[in-house]
Amino acid sequence: MRRALLILVKDLRVLKRSPFLLGVLVAYPLVIAALVGLVAGYSTSKPRVALVDLDQLPATVVVGGHTFYVNRTIDEISRNVRLVRLPQGEAERELRNGRVVAVLTVPYGFVADLEGMVRSPTLRYEVAPGGLRPRLTQQVQALVYSLNRQLQRAYIGTNVQYVRLILHGGQGSFLGQKFDVLGLDGAQRELSQLPRGPRLDALRDFVHDARLALAQTDSALKATANPIELHEIGNQGRTWLLGAQVQAYALALTLTFLALVLAAGALAAERDENVIGRLARGLVRRGELVVAKVALAAVVGGGLGLAVTLVFGAIVQAGNVQGGEPWGRLPLVVVGLVLAAAATGAVGAFVGALAREARAASLVAVLVVLPIVFLGIVPREIVPAAGWVSEALPFAHAVRFFASALYDVSPWHVVAREAVWLVALGGVFSLLARAGMRRLTV
């Protein structure tokens, strides 16, 4: 290992003398991490959905005596999607060319059905095919659910009014027709003034029981409509930019790029410099050379990863943001940084051994990085195969290690499992790199 250490020191010295290369190696992954962060942020932003209003929704709609302000209602319910009012033809065109991801149509007669309260009004929903479809459908369902909840309140309020009318009597209206209702209270009063008898007593008992039962209708109706209510409580947690996943992804992406390109380029450079033959003469064994390149990736990647972690920690500290363990878990994060960089460095050494030339190795490494990263980002639920492939590469394990080390209350189980994965993958790819080095001849 002394000889591997000598090669490592040499590589670090060479790297120090290449400030431009070092700058690019450091800056590029950070830029990519920021861009991926933006993309991740965009992916959680509201998709654009066209609203086609064929029924010319008025500014206000009165349902069961409740007034709905349509624009305010749309603003309130479009938390998950951005509703854009478009004419029908334009909406269909934009759906076809992908500028909107779905079209929600308010058909003719919608408001009349709504105000009539006799039959359920219908909304039409058309969504483009693709990976967003399940998510969009969920969001539109959430939108309709939100609308229904508001209408439910109005319907329940109206129904309760009718029940009270039956209970207490008075003047009511239905479909514009006004009418007087005696009510159970009035019926009981009338019955009490009539002479007693078995048939009238039965009627009195019924009116008495009906009054008691209908007195409970208010809360019973509300409970039936909403067996479980969800109350949303606002919190002061991190924004997505400082969120656990973004930080874990930024660290893993930075390491993956740096370690892979560095190890691949450094190993192939031994052949470019023509020293591979000199080293092969028993000076440095193939395994030692691979170890030197893996160690180079671990040292440089670990150092840069630590710097990124410190910057994140400082921002979190300065912003007084709650949640996470920016400092307390630093030693654990450093262990993860070194393991992840070493495992990715082993992948890089394998690429360098196969590519043979430094230029080709660097190019292949850059080309390999993005698929590795995106395989780790694609949700397993959407593309299970991506999850399986990702398991065989260090990126996904690094993400899980960092996320757990920085944010889990008890990270030890996840961290230990991912550390074993990283060590195992590092070992496997180091052996593959060692075998591939047979190609690196004079």
Place this chain on the structure above:
Amino acid sequence: MTSAEPRAAQPLLAAHGVARRFGNRVALEPTDIELRAGETIALIGPNGAGKSTLVAILAGALEPSEGTVESHARVGWVPQRAALYRRLSARENLELFGRLEGEDDPAAAAGALLAEFELPDDNRAAGALSVGNRQRLNVALALLGTPRVLLLDEPTASLDPEQRARLWDDVLSLPGRGGAVCFVTQHDDELDRADRVLELRDGRLV
């Protein structure tokens, strides 16, 4: 490759039936060659004859596809293209390879070789040296660890006559000290420096 103290009748370096294929292409047919103490051998032949392959196999830089190499002395190797780290200075290259060769005092060995080959002892990267200086550094690197056998692959190819003369003065003192030299050359005027001349054609000794 084995290593032991040389006996009088024993060659310092011997190859037994060594051959090399690169994929389907045969670069070197099974070949036998021996280098004895005090001997200087010249290897000649047209381009692609297998000279560099044979020397690289003898040096242990390339594994033979078949056959064995038997070594009883430390071997120094000067590849045709300079084998050095271009971003390190001449001294840093010499010190690094000195440590890898197991020199007791790599800094002293590097200083001695820099002086012997009149190489610049400054921070200049080896890649910025002249072609002649790079080639002399290439030879100097082969002399680390005090080898008794020196294998040189066209060491004077890019040197001017004065530099070539100086290089041979440095190299050819070795056989006189009980060592052996085997060099590849394309220059007929260098053949009179050899005790034996071996010719390779199409991967075979002729």
